[in-house]
Amino acid sequence: MTLTRRAALATSAALASSVLMPQRTFAQEQPRRGGVMTVHFATEQRILNPSLQASTGVYIVGGKIQEPMLDLDEAGNPTPCLAESWESSPDGKAITFRLRRGVTWHDGKPFTSADVQFTAMEMWKKIQNYGTALQLFLTAVDTPDPHTAVFRYERPMPLNLLLRALTDLGYVSAKHVYEGSNIRQNPANTAPVGTGPFKFMQYERGQFIIAERNPNYWRNNFPYLDRIVWRVVGDRSAAAAQMEAGQILFAPYSSLAIADFQRLGDDPRFEVTTRGNEGNARTNTLEFNFRNPLLADIRVRRAIAHAIDVPFFIENFLGDFAKRGTGPIPSVSTDYYPGADMPQYAFDRRKANALLDEAGHRRGAGGVRFNLRLHPAPWGEDIALWSTFIQQSLQEVGIRVEVVRLDAAGFLRTVYNDWNFDLATGWHQYRSDPAVSTTVWYRSGQPKGAPWTNQWGWEDPETDRIIDAAQTELDPAKRKALYADFVRRVNTELPLWMPIEQIFVSVFNKRLRNYANNPRWASSSWHDLWLAE
Amino acid sequence: MRVLALAGRRLAASLPTLLIILVGMFLLLQLAPGDTVDALIAQTGGGGDARVAAELRAFYGLDLSVPAQLGNYLWRLVRLDLGFSSIYGKPVSTVILERLPATLLLMTAALSFAFFVGLVLGVLAARRVNGWPDTLISTLGLVFYATPSFWFGLMAIVLFAVHLEWLPAGGFEEIGAGYTGLRRALDIAKHLVLPTLTLGLIFLAIYLRIMRASMLEVLSLDFVRTARAKGLDETRVVVRHVLRNALLPMVTLVGLQAGTMLGGSVVVESVFSLPGLGRLAYESVVQRDLNTLLGIVFVSAILVISVNFLVDLLYARLDPRIGAGQ
């Protein structure tokens, strides 16, 4: 199972076919109209509008109510949604979108280019996470007519980067709902108004969210479902129990316990898979603080990497749904993955000991060379397991690790703002293009306190040069080559280490049809989803 | 009328306590690493921007000095305004009112369960002191007392919800079922059976011990002997004379433990995913939502103070000596 899946992920052609499979299997069945879809909602959100917040917790709800400029098709290529077609000027500084006609908001008002202009300038550029970085050089959005929007950039914007990014970061909000109000306080943030197949009905805090079928949806005769109910269940085991009781039909984004993935996977009523999440890859990190002179020494960083048996960890703790990572760009990124042929750090305890000896850290009392603190991010069961495993592994080579457990706010502040850590570990989220959320982990000059960016006190002019060149390179082949250079460089210097690659795991009740049929399915609109009897 | 005046005086007397709690809590939370903006950014999972973070801090009023923030808070409080919740984007009073029913229901159910079952078991044990029912009941009491509530809850879920499928594993009511009236009440009751048992267990153990002890004490008093000597039958003696007096320490305890129970509901609500105040409190600590947390502290303090007030009234009714003194 593992092998076939991994092989499938290796090439985009295979990826496409694996995504297409369920379609073929159920091709004979007649879609059934009606029914209620129930979804596990693990953490409550302050905001449900994806124009303002780009995160899985928002997409799982807001992605059914609001729609993005573009979507991904079954093969993972950008495909029209609210934008029907697009073109870039030769210098890459003006990108024109033709918008879909005859689309209306849930309150009956027509969707126009003014909505796109307002959302881009007021929300993506000013508020949305990732969006503020992506649209940093966006100067204006021109609206020559109600169905055309021209994005004007100060510096060349690679079309492919923008198109891929806008599937996640291109959700449009209604101008008439937000204009003239304080955007952050607008009631529509938790009662979103969109153009999507489902209309927001009710959000009962701590309990559930309900959305109903939109009868005026622009895709005629869609959606099939009558209603979607998101159930707020904070406890992972309780959610698994509800899944088994049929009260929840879909648990997205690895929201259940790892042990339950194995268990439910053996149950014929469920399918446990990473399919449909290929667009949402993440890597587990090990971050080093260079202000600690011990860690500024590359021999110590390499020794730490050599001391940890990553394949053992994956096999025994994460199971089938993770694989050895080869660098910051994960293998699911068909456009930019540079291959596994990059500097790697295999498990070799003798080498680790030798490197530490060479760096002058002899074992003292109790075989301890020195002490380090490790701050694990408080999200994800895998991070907790991984931090324990790091602690256990480093103990074997004479490094005593103290795990410092903080809640989310404390973790972000302590690590990324106060720099008061030695080692930290969390997730790096890869978002379809390295320029969106990956290179910031390495580029120097990040403002202090910006989480998930280079706050390590590490600066490398060569890395900076490659990142900047790739950012504005318009030729896709050259961009890919630059990103290969980038991975080679950072794998050698090792300012942080990304040894595990994961894709979110979904658990589906097999009554669902047309599920997982695109690489960001959990985030997508579910207009063609239906429920068998 | 006299009761109202009494309540007013009681509330006035509690004001310094309330002030100590709120100011202390406010200052304590200033020392916590990270603020509500950090918690919000953590929810986005990536792509944080320092400029946006600074804007958000200004939006939530976190760019002011600590004394200014405290002053603002207290001034709003004087006007009975609990402020705006940063997690929920609504006034704190609305958020708390939404969550209060579940917690009150759970606490009342657990308290009644613990009180009445504790009372009956305590009386039974005291009537047959040192016999086998007494030994059995007392042992059970000790075991209940020693059981971590969350563990009992988890094991109860495994047994009753997963294996036997008798009761739901969590939640407050069946979502989207659209039940109304009696049907809905029954549905909610079904959802609250396990949480009530889980929260009530330790209190049951305490009440049964206290009840047994005070029964024994009262049974040995003169007036009981007199009552018996008058030829009243045993049940009547117990119900009319002994129980009334033995209840006094139990009632006192209810007042003392209202706060403990609210703390216990934090854990129970997160085990059973109930939308109550306890879980809201936990969330607001983690999310550094100062206004909501202080609001909950305020409401729970008022709750504890009023429970104690009710206990005092009840006490006066139960104990003729206190009534006479007034």
Add this chain to the structure above:
Amino acid sequence: MRRTLFAYLRSPSAILGLLLLLAVIGMALTADWFFPRDPLSLAGRPLQWPGASPRFPLGTDNSGRDIAAQIFHGARISLLIGVVATSIAIAVGIVVGALAGYHGGWVDDVLMRVTEAFQTLPNFLLLLVFVAVFGSDIMTVTVAIGAVSWPAPARLTRAEFLSLRNREFVQACRTLGMGDGRIIFREVLPNALPPVIVYASVVMAVAILLESALAFLRLSDPNVASWGNLIGLGRDVLRAQWYVSAIPGVAILVTVLAVSLVGQGLNDALNPRLRGR
């Protein structure tokens, strides 16, 4: 003293409590001998059922650590937390209660307002805030538990002092010109102490339960093998590998039971009038 011991040993439940407590202390003392390796180190494949491998009589948890080793080493942590937190709570409680009860007047007013404030606030909520603010290493957690547990002993001490402060022997000390400190600690306190000491068993039981509840919410120190941590870890595998939570749960239950039984036995032995309650 001897009579007390004798009275204590006459109660079978008190003896059972003592035996259980000795067993827990025995586990804590022999932990290094039976399980010399660090209990948090990787011992084998994760989630092996108890008895599945002769090496792990109680199985392994989700991090591949030996559960039996964690139960033995965890006994140390639970006892440590219990004893230290209780000492803090009792010490603070005695000082506050003694000052309030002995002096009365405005001292009493101020101290009792603060005590009331602590009692009005749900103690678990306060504990959550303490941990969020000061972090969750084991000493912080222990001190925090002590810091939320002192009001009850304080009230108890105050009540004892109120009834003792106007007795003849105290009056006599005053007439002799003894200092307040000396009267409080040398003369009154020894008489006020017994009920407070007995109450300590309740504080200790609650302290152990509080730490386990914190650990259950994953807010306790991950660098020590505590029973609560194990229950918190087991929460994720509750449906299939329920033993990961069940075993430490039983350990907590037994320890708290032992402490309560010993406390009750002491109470009965010290207050012969109340025997049989």
